[in-house]
């Protein structure tokens with residue numbers, strides 16, 4: 618029931634329960650953009666991103682992430698959750714530019730509501746969450762990892778992490794900014810967010826946007842070791858502490874969710890912003906060529 622209600626909230630176009638379930642089931646049948654492996658004995662699940670080519674957070678991917686998160690939260694045997702990319706090289710390329718370019722306002726609103734839902738759920742997740750960053754991690758990818766309790770990054774200078782929105786000519790919303798400030802502090806955020814900085818591992822560690830950098834072949838074992846340390850703390854004490862620390866930031870978005878959606882739709886629909894996104898997409902294509 619809870620799953621269906623979540624799906625209905627995320628898929629407002631669907632008019633009935635049957636339509637909701639049919640749509641979610643169809644999405645699942647089409648592909649699994651998220652793979653969950655659970656070690657019941659250890660009480661740890663690993664959620665792997667599998668949305669080729671670059672794990673962009675498309676509407677379908679975001680919806681699958683939310684549904685899988687809710688399932689894990691309801692599974693009382695799972696106390697810890699690790700996020701990683703199934704294919705090293707790109708952790709996540711961030712929000713799907715094609716969900717923000719050339720679509721209609723209803724689509725932008727549906728997409729933004731789903732992205733908000735994902736952030737709200739991740740930021741308040743009662744499980745211990747660890748991001749195993751085994752590839753590039755810009756913008757929305759960085760946001761996902763910053764919602765985690767701990768970030769381990771592979772020591773590969775080709776991988777970078779940060780909120781690079783300004784480099785695309787777009788503005789990170791206030792709750793992206795709040796998450797960054799909570800992670801690296803105010804002054805570092807002023808520099809990082811305005812310049813849209815993407816940090817390679819050593820710099821990422823120095824600024825505090827990641828907590829640990831380890832050789833690439835040790836990134837998963839390091840994440841498991843961190844998880845074991847965090848799981849040694851009694852759940853109820855850790856969960857209440859996490860909720861206390863994060864509640865003001867969460868409340869800030871909850872208070873103005875609808876206004877934030879409207880602001881996103883009006884901002885992203887502007888001709889100048891659409892033009893900028895078009896040029897950025899072209900630049901990505903040319904870089905490839």
Ligand SMILES: CC/C=C\C/C=C\CCCC/C=C/C(=O)SCCNC(=O)CCNC(=O)[C@H](O)C(C)(C)COP(=O)(O)OP(=O)(O)OC[C@H]1O[C@@H](n2cnc3c(N)ncnc32)[C@H](O)[C@@H]1OP(=O)(O)O
Nearest residue numbers: 673710711712713714753756757787788881884901902905
């Ligand atoms: C006042 C304010 C009020 C409200 C705010 C309103 C709006 C703003 C909020 C928006 C917040 C946005 C957050 C985001 O996350 S935006 C996305 C930012 N992401 C990036 O900048 C990353 C771009 N990608 C890359 O740098 C590289 O692709 C990457 C990840 C390093 C991997 O490199 P590589 O392996 O070489 O792969 P390619 O570059 O060749 O890419 C392959 C293929 O994927 C396409 N692609 C890449 N990234 C995305 C993406 N994020 N979304 C969609 N598609 C993507 C790329 O174009 C290539 O496509 P092709 O068709 O050429 O195969």
